[in-house]
Amino acid sequence: MAVAVAxxxxxxxxxxxxxxxxxxxxxxxxxxxxRERDDVEVEVLDLLDFSFPERFPEEPTAEMCRFAGxxxxxxxxxxxxPEYNAGYPAALxxxxxxxxxxxxxxxxxFVSYGLxxxxxxxxxxxxxxxxxxxxxxMRDEVGIDVSGLCGTPAQxxxxxxxxxxxxxxxxxxxxxxxLRPYTA
Numbered sequence: 001m002a003v004a005v006a007x008x009x010x011x012x013x014x015x016x017x018x019x020x021x022x023x024x025x026x027x028x029x030x031x032x033x034x035r036e037r038d039d040v041e042v043e044v045l046d047l048l049d050f051s052f053p054e055r056f057p058e059e060p061t062a063e064m065c066r067f068a069g070x071x072x073x074x075x076x077x078x079x080x081x082p083e084y085n086a087g088y089p090a091a092l093x094x095x096x097x098x099x100x101x102x103x104x105x106x107x108x109x110f111v112s113y114g115l116x117x118x119x120x121x122x123x124x125x126x127x128x129x130x131x132x133x134x135x136x137x138m139r140d141e142v143g144i145d146v147s148g149l150c151g152t153p154a155q156x157x158x159x160x161x162x163x164x165x166x167x168x169x170x171x172x173x174x175x176x177x178x179l180r181p182y183t184a
Contacts, residue, residue, distance in 0.1 A: 007041045008170040010034060011074035014046040015081040015092035022113055022146055024048075027080045029150050030111050030142070033159045034078075039167050045070050047091050052098070064098045071102040076109075076170035077135075078162075083114035083122035096129060103133040105182040107169035109162045111142040113150075118143030134184055136173070138165045 012031055016023035027044060034042045051063050060068070071077075081088045096103075108130050112119025120143055127137050140162040144150055176182075 007039055008167050009075045010040050010042045011077050012042050012044045013079045016089050017047050017091040023080055026113050047095055068099040068102050071099040075174055076107045076166050078109045080111045081122045083119040086121045087125055088122040103135050104184055105173050106135055107166045108135045109138040109166045113144040113146050118145050136169050138162050140165050
């Protein structure tokens with residue numbers, strides 16, 4: 001008899017706060033792909049919905065705590081990021097830094113967008129950041145060239161492959177942490 005497994009709690013982090021950004025459309029598309037699955041439940045964390053301080057304060061603000069709490073509750077993440085000048089947005093790095101232990105021992109996938117390179121340089125840089133946060137980054141990723149369409153069959157296939165990998169890691173790490181709490 002198969003044991004019912006609770007869906008993986010996924011946080012979808014939309015990492016751009018620029019005027020006229022494409023991130024909300026890309027994030028909405030990807031959230032729709034996730035919602036078609038029964039092994040994942042998604043919470044969208046759009047950085048536009050948070051009022052973070054301009055500088056890292058001595059004491060965390062309520063918004064910083066709200067963000068870190070959402071990161072703590074999640075069992076896995078997908079980061080939606082543009083590529084700006086061969087990197088990722090400063091607002092995304094600022095938000096990532098508002099949590100630390102909350103990221104540990106969880107899987108992270110990436111949906112990136114940009115011209116021609118489809119955000120791959122941003123993802124390469126983010127992988128280094130997330131390794132420091134003791135996460136497991138997914139090999140598969142979704143890259144979108146903003147001069148074309150979003151939601152092509154190839155992109156849907158890439159999203160499915162990444163989510164399959166992310167769910168496997170997320171459930172494996174959930175079970176591992178149940179048997180032996182993670183400590184860094």
